Amino acid sequence: MKDGVNGVALTVFIVFFLAVTVMGFMASKWRRAENANNLDEWGLGGRSFGTWVTWFLLGGDLYTAYTFVAVPAAIYAGGAAGFFAVPYTILCYPLVFTFLPRLWSVSHKHGYVTSSDFVRGRFGSKGLSLALALTGILATMPYIALQLVGIQAVLDVMGVGGGENTNWFVKDLPLLIAFGVLAAYTYSSGLRAPALIAFVKDTLIYIVIIVAIVYIPIKLGGFDDIFAKAGHAFAAENPATGKPRGSLVTAPQAQWAYATLALGSAMALFLYPHSVTAVLSSRSRNVIRRNTTILPLYSLMLGLLAMLGFMAIAAGVKVKNGQLAIPQLFEDMFPDWFTGVAFAAIGIGALVPAAIMSIAAANLFTRNIYKDFLKPDASPEHEAKVSKLASLLVKVGALVFVLTMDKTVAINFQLLGGIWILQTVPALVGGLFTRWCHRWALLAGWAVGMTYGTWRAYDTPSATQDHFGNTNLIPLIGEKGYIGLTAFVLNVIVVIVATFVLKALKAPDGADQTKPSDYTADAGDPGVRTDLPPATVGAPGGH
Amino acid sequence: MSEPPAQPPGSSTGPAVSLPLVVAGVCLALPFAAMLWVDSYSRLTPAFIGIPFFYWYQMLWVVVSTLLTVTAYVIVRRHERRRTRAHEGGESR
Numbered sequence: 013m014k015d016g017v018n019g020v021a022l023t024v025f026i027v028f029f030l031a032v033t034v035m036g037f038m039a040s041k042w043r044r045a046e047n048a049n050n051l052d053e054w055g056l057g058g059r060s061f062g063t064w065v066t067w068f069l070l071g072g073d074l075y076t077a078y079t080f081v082a083v084p085a086a087i088y089a090g091g092a093a094g095f096f097a098v099p100y101t102i103l104c105y106p107l108v109f110t111f112l113p114r115l116w117s118v119s120h121k122h123g124y125v126t127s128s129d130f131v132r133g134r135f136g137s138k139g140l141s142l143a144l145a146l147t148g149i150l151a152t153m154p155y156i157a158l159q160l161v162g163i164q165a166v167l168d169v170m171g172v173g174g175g176e177n178t179n180w181f182v183k184d185l186p187l188l189i190a191f192g193v194l195a196a197y198t199y200s201s202g203l204r205a206p207a208l209i210a211f212v213k214d215t216l217i218y219i220v221i222i223v224a225i226v227y228i229p230i231k232l233g234g235f236d237d238i239f240a241k242a243g244h245a246f247a248a249e250n251p252a253t254g255k256p257r258g259s260l261v262t263a264p265q266a267q268w269a270y271a272t273l274a275l276g277s278a279m280a281l282f283l284y285p286h287s288v289t290a291v292l293s294s295r296s297r298n299v300i301r302r303n304t305t306i307l308p309l310y311s312l313m314l315g316l317l318a319m320l321g322f323m324a325i326a327a328g329v330k331v332k333n334g335q336l337a338i339p340q341l342f343e344d345m346f347p348d349w350f351t352g353v354a355f356a357a358i359g360i361g362a363l364v365p366a367a368i369m370s371i372a373a374a375n376l377f378t379r380n381i382y383k384d385f386l387k388p389d390a391s392p393e394h395e396a397k398v399s400k401l402a403s404l405l406v407k408v409g410a411l412v413f414v415l416t417m418d419k420t421v422a423i424n425f426q427l428l429g430g431i432w433i434l435q436t437v438p439a440l441v442g443g444l445f446t447r448w449c450h451r452w453a454l455l456a457g458w459a460v461g462m463t464y465g466t467w468r469a470y471d472t473p474s475a476t477q478d479h480f481g482n483t484n485l486i487p488l489i490g491e492k493g494y495i496g497l498t499a500f501v502l503n504v505i506v507v508i509v510a511t512f513v514l515k516a517l518k519a520p521d522g523a524d525q526t527k528p529s530d531y532t533a534d535a536g537d538p539g540v541r542t543d544l545p546p547a548t549v550g551a552p553g554g555h
Numbered sequence: 556m557s558e559p560p561a562q563p564p565g566s567s568t569g570p571a572v573s574l575p576l577v578v579a580g581v582c583l584a585l586p587f588a589a590m591l592w593v594d595s596y597s598r599l600t601p602a603f604i605g606i607p608f609f610y611w612y613q614m615l616w617v618v619v620s621t622l623l624t625v626t627a628y629v630i631v632r633r634h635e636r637r638r639t640r641a642h643e644g645g646e647s648r
Contacts, residue, residue: 092609103586106624109583109624109627238605239606261598261599261609262593271590271592274590301632305628308621311617315614319610
């Protein structure tokens with residue numbers, strides 16, 4: 013790390029940050045409806061986004077700053093195993109193609125704002141919907157915290173954020189400012205703010221990655237040299253474990269882990285509350301389908317980005333904290349002004365998902381906890397107000413998380429979050445296709461999956477600590493695999509067995525609000541609420 | 556979970572699942588077969604501009620799976636349009 017503050021990089025970073033802040037506040041006027049005081053407007057951007065806006069929004073949402081720091085960091089640390097992010101993002105789009113259009117249709121027909129709204133309507137069970145809402149909020153909070161970790165990494169390398177011995181207030185001041193600004197424009201503009209800022213974020217990210225993937229290999233003597241050096245580094249023995257540091261391809265005994273991590277993560281990705289929020293904000297069923305054909309551009313970028321992990325090794329970047337490997341590589345390789353651009357990309361890349369995640373968690377709280385259990389007669393205006401306040405609370409919570417606890421706590425919880433979200437698949441995705449499962453059986457399956465997954469993850473040592481690993485032996489198969497997926501299989505078994513039992517006992521089945529044709533309804537069909545708030549004519553964005 | 560989108564019972568005129576929809580389902584299922592069979596690509600050679608096989612092959616599959624999804628999209632769209640016409644005798648919007 014260079015000593016002192018990198019002035020040029022910092023200036024460029026601040027200029028971009030200011031520009032984005034102005035955009036965030038102006039976003040409230042973008043495609044504004046006449047009556048903006050409801051959750052459809054604040055929390056779903058008026059449900060009016062076309063293909064391109066949705067593309068930027070989802071891309072900005074799913075490929076977060078943490079992703080950009082963590083994926084190459086995983087490669088830097090251990091090689092091939094970290095590359096599972098690529099098959100993971102390949103597999104999620106065929107899945108999305110099959111189930112999310114159905115969720116869009118039924119949500120528009122019935123005015124659902126969250127996935128838990130759907131579960132309540134489908135199974136007539138507030139308990140089940142509460143369980144899923146809590147799972148979503150719990151999984152989202154550490155994710156927001158990790159976005160802050162991403163910003164912190166960048167600030168550290170730039171030399172602001174202070175050294176070890178500055179006092180905590182000076183050290184955390186830049187982070188506090190960034191977060192205060194984020195909270196303010198999310199509060200005033202809702203989902204429109206991250207949607208607009210996502211354009212800047214993604215443009216910057218694409219530019220930085222394309223430059224990095226061309227410029228750095230030229231400086232390092234081509235990919236042949238890079239991989240030769242990386243292979244050499246991975247083969248060296250780790251003195252602590254006596255095993256090699258990593259490998260360039262997955263070892264035969266690691267293939268199950270690689271495949272199950274890819275599959276399990278792919279199944280979970282689009283059930284995160286922030287993904288659902290972005291999907292429901294789109295204008296029509298086909299916007300989602302079309303997006304599954306253009307979103308893989310981000311996966312390609314992610315693959316290229318992973319290559320940066322090898323470059324960091326070849327360039328001789330030495331960092332104690334793997335998360336700093338890529339920011340450090342940028343600072344070592346790029347001229348100062350472009351380092352500023354790259355850091356701005358990561359920093360803004362953290363703001364967009366943090367905003368969407370806090371909105372999604374706030375929507376869950378408002379609809380499935382506040383309205384269902386505390387104040388059933390809340391008006392739409394009241395709902396929007398509660399959601400805005402909740403979004404502030406969620407962010408403050410994440411901030412406290414990052415400032416008071418060790419970074420590894422956030423990372424551990426994010427790992428658990430993936431396992432937890434996977435346990436909502438039977439009720440959510442299952443519910444989109446069949447009403448056969450009994451609501452109590454789904455609740456039982458969820459509880460078993462959550463308990464098993466959390467317990468196994470806690471019991472598994474990871475590469476750096478005694479707990480919170482993500483792969484362990486799969487019972488009966490005897491290979492190491494992703495704990496979340498094992499828990500999911502267990503969950504499904506419980507759901508099936510318990511459904512048979514409950515049906516035999518004639519346990520009361522909840523009322524189903526939906527009918528089969530709701531799941532294929534499209535914009536323009538009678539009863540589909542696309543015209544909720546008329547968006548301003550002549551707004552940007554295609555279809 | 557990768558079978559073609561199920562049709563609502565009682566609303567279709569033809570057979571429940573037609574051949575094009577099966578093709579769409581296969582298009583969506585192929586990436587799973589390719590990506591979950593890790594052993595088929597877990598090797599270093601042949602390298603492409605110095606990048607080991609393991610990496611460029613998976614990145615190539617990003618493109619291949621995208622083309623497959625586009626195919627599925629076109630098939631499903633066509634199927635839906637035909638069904639809408641068959642039901643209402645005209646465009647609904």
